[in-house]
Amino acid sequence: MTPGSNIPLSAARVTVDVAAPVRLDVSGLLLTADGKVRSDDDFIFYNQPTGPGVTYRSGGGTAPDAITVDTTAVPPGIEKIVVTASPDAAGQTFQGIEPTATLRDADGGAVLATFTPPRLGTETALVVVEIYLRGGQWKARAVGQGYADGLAGIATDFGVTVEEPAAPPAPAVQAPAPPTAPPQPAAPVTAPPAPAAPPAAAPAPGAGKVNLDKGRVSLQKNQTVSLVKGGRPLLSQVKMGLGWEPAFRGADIDLDASVIAYGPQRNHLDSCYFGKLTILNGAVKHSGDNLTGEGAGDDEVIVVDLGRIPQEVTGLVFTVNSFSGQKFTEVAKAYCRLMDAATGEELVRFDLTHAEAQTGVMMAKLVRQFSGEWEMTAMGDFVKARTVRNMVKPAAQAL
Incomplete structure (x- = not known):
């Protein structure tokens, strides 16, 4: 498939996996006609692997993560399921690591289509493909839309609540970088006494999300x-x-x-x-x-x-x-x-x-x-x- 192209689905249950030379986090979002989720429950990912008609499967690092869509179980009002991907490593972009999405019959395993988004660079997350309902027929479309602010940027764009770090506003939604960074060297399990410096003031009840930028x-x-x-x-x-x-x-x-x-x-x-x-x-x-x-x-x-x-x-x-x-x-x-x-x-x-x-x-x-x-x-x-x-x-x- 090429960007923007679509095919009718010949199977009621389909699986989309996204493979790359590095480990990816793959997710799915259930969207209504206005292009938004109904609630955070419509965001399907490794922390929330099941939803109405949509499930997430981890590849465990040895196989691609996958999203399965059962079109017969998708609730009324949901017109589109977007499948997203982002590199697991902190700060890594898609430059030089072309991902390939494979659409399969979830029951028989037959490959229905493949799609490799072209010309990727600084993107840290992608909407790869979408499964959508048009005129009573479920179809799949190749998308390849990139985001520079990671999976959290995609989620926010589609209406999922994202807690943001305190930072000056920017034109695009700011979100924390993806997880995983090289571990620091181990330190002895001997705790020093609390430092003499007074602790930072406790956040007031009802205050916004506090982070570590201002110290202890x-x-x-x-x-x-x-x-x-x-x-x-x-x-x-x-x-x-x-x-x-x-x-x-x-x-x-x-x-x-x-x-x-x-x-x-x-x-x-x-x-x-x-x-x-x-x-x-x-x-x-x-x-x-x-x-x-x-x-x-x-x-x-x-x-x-x-x-x-x-x-x-x-x-x-x-x-x-x-x-x-x-x-x-x-x-x-x-x-x-x-x-x-x-x-x-x-x-x-x-x-x-x-x-x-x-x-x-x-x-x-x-x-x-x-x-x-x-x-x-x-x-x-x-x-x-x-x-x-x-x-x-x-x-x-x-x-």
């Missing part, structure tokens, strides 16, 4: 910070330090810090804790158990290599439990803080300001946005749970 951020319960600095997602090693002190002099308090990893359907993937110090192929590592809570600095530290977190992981919930049954009313000065693992610089801090007579607390969560950036939200939610296993369900519900 101090969060209150339920507040969120986007891990973006200078307009780009922070994709390097970070450390989540968790600390506490006994509320009563001379008492020991044995708490266990953990992190639970979830997929796009809030499905539990793995848990990292004192009994399993490494998960996700080494992308998440635990410092080991602290049995007393005594001493300055962080009691337990979890190192997270954001650049190596697998794409199927979309949420991380950091928890603290009292296996021995001590309640959090016996704990003082509990906190969590996110640091740059390479420099030790504190980026975000959350101090727990109240306690409940429970044995578990969800301290914070990191959630991957479709634009590739991660967001950290302070939680401070108490539950009855003495082990990380008992935290899996409430933490999933809190994502």
Whole structure:
């Protein structure tokens, strides 16, 4: 096919995969007659792989990602499904990496058409093809329209809500660069004490999205910070330090810090804790158990290599439990803080300001946005749970 050409579909269910010499993120958007999505639920991608009549399939890095459209299941009012693609690597354009879209019969596998957009250069995202309804007939059209502001730019253009970093407005929608950057060298799992400099003021309730451009951020319960600095997602090693002190002099308090990893359907993937110090192929590592809570600095530290977190992981919930049954009313000065693992610089801090007579607390969560950036939200939610296993369900519900 050539740009602008179209063919009638000879199959009710079709699959579009987009291949290139590098890994691509492929997505689909369901559009109404005005060219917009009805809601963010109409954006189908790796974090939201299913929608009405449209599904996403990951190639896992060894095969192309694909979008399947079942035209018999597309809801009334949807007149077009656009298939998009963007390079997985941060800042990479389509210069020299021509993608090819292949349209297939989803059931029989027969190739119906192929399309390679010509003359690509600085584009970081493309609308590759569209499946559209015209005169009661479903058709496919080759598009090849490029965007310079990534997949988030495409999504915004079609009405999907995109949280933007604080930056001066520009003629085109500004969005964070796509995910994945080379990981930073590993740093020892030894957390320094909090720097003497006072933290930046906490964002006011109801304020816009806060990022890291103005330095260290101090969060209150339920507040969120986007891990973006200078307009780009922070994709390097970070450390989540968790600390506490006994509320009563001379008492020991044995708490266990953990992190639970979830997929796009809030499905539990793995848990990292004192009994399993490494998960996700080494992308998440635990410092080991602290049995007393005594001493300055962080009691337990979890190192997270954001650049190596697998794409199927979309949420991380950091928890603290009292296996021995001590309640959090016996704990003082509990906190969590996110640091740059390479420099030790504190980026975000959350101090727990109240306690409940429970044995578990969800301290914070990191959630991957479709634009590739991660967001950290302070939680401070108490539950009855003495082990990380008992935290899996409430933490999933809190994502």
